Amino acid sequence: MTAMGYNFKPKLWSIALTILFGVIFFELGKWQLSRADEKNVQHEQLEKYAMQPAVTLPGNPIKLVDYQYRDVEIRGEYLADETIFLDNRTYQGRAGYHVITPLKISNSSMFVAINRGWVATGNDRSVLPLVTTDRGEVTVFGTVVSPEIRMLELSGSTLSGPVWDNFNLEKYQEITGLKMQPIMVLQKDEIEDGLIRSWHKPDSGASKNIGYAVQWFSLAVTTIIIFIVLNVKRTNSEGK
Numbered sequence: 001m002t003a004m005g006y007n008f009k010p011k012l013w014s015i016a017l018t019i020l021f022g023v024i025f026f027e028l029g030k031w032q033l034s035r036a037d038e039k040n041v042q043h044e045q046l047e048k049y050a051m052q053p054a055v056t057l058p059g060n061p062i063k064l065v066d067y068q069y070r071d072v073e074i075r076g077e078y079l080a081d082e083t084i085f086l087d088n089r090t091y092q093g094r095a096g097y098h099v100i101t102p103l104k105i106s107n108s109s110m111f112v113a114i115n116r117g118w119v120a121t122g123n124d125r126s127v128l129p130l131v132t133t134d135r136g137e138v139t140v141f142g143t144v145v146s147p148e149i150r151m152l153e154l155s156g157s158t159l160s161g162p163v164w165d166n167f168n169l170e171k172y173q174e175i176t177g178l179k180m181q182p183i184m185v186l187q188k189d190e191i192e193d194g195l196i197r198s199w200h201k202p203d204s205g206a207s208k209n210i211g212y213a214v215q216w217f218s219l220a221v222t223t224i225i226i227f228i229v230l231n232v233k234r235t236n237s238e239g240k
Helices: 012-050 169-176 206-231
Strands: 007-008 069-077 084-091 094-105 112-120 137-145 179-189 232-234
Touching: 069 112, 069 206, 094 179, 137 206, 169 179, 179 206, 206 232
Parallel strands: 112 179
Antiparallel strands: 007 232, 069 094, 069 137, 084 094, 094 112, 137 179
């Protein structure tokens, strides 16, 4: 095709590659937009649950999806001996731990992991902070989240002793022999136990996916522009 002194005759393979990569980039952009929609729906669900009263957590096995982000009340007894400390947690720039203690649900053989809050490390990291744990039956109020808490895993020692880098529910059950509900509860009670409970309320995160979508769509457009530029050539003037 020739027009206005320019010739456009792309090779068949260049057309095929342009179509292939253009479609791939476009579909990836659409997928990121769908992920953004999913996250917005989840965030709306979280906001809805936040306005609802707390529900009682049952002693029979549950599913995370049925309770995630909901406020719950649990009656039971702490098993203080199985407390673990999640390392490398910070609060207002200070290093510390999150304290995780299993709670045996009343009238049940099941336990639930309670993230009781943050405590600062001492000057000697070989000595763990002293944490007071109530004895006897207590009522815990908090928000249900996923039990899988992961940070940078520094070594293979994360599953030995009371200090862990990451919380892995399956490994915790294996080590302790406790039958755990597939959730974690971020405790929100205002009690004097020396722990700080200042939980960050997550946003939807959809803006990040939208940004990725824009990048993929831009790549699709860029692919087409490059294809045109590389295949448009100026025709030789007659009489030369």
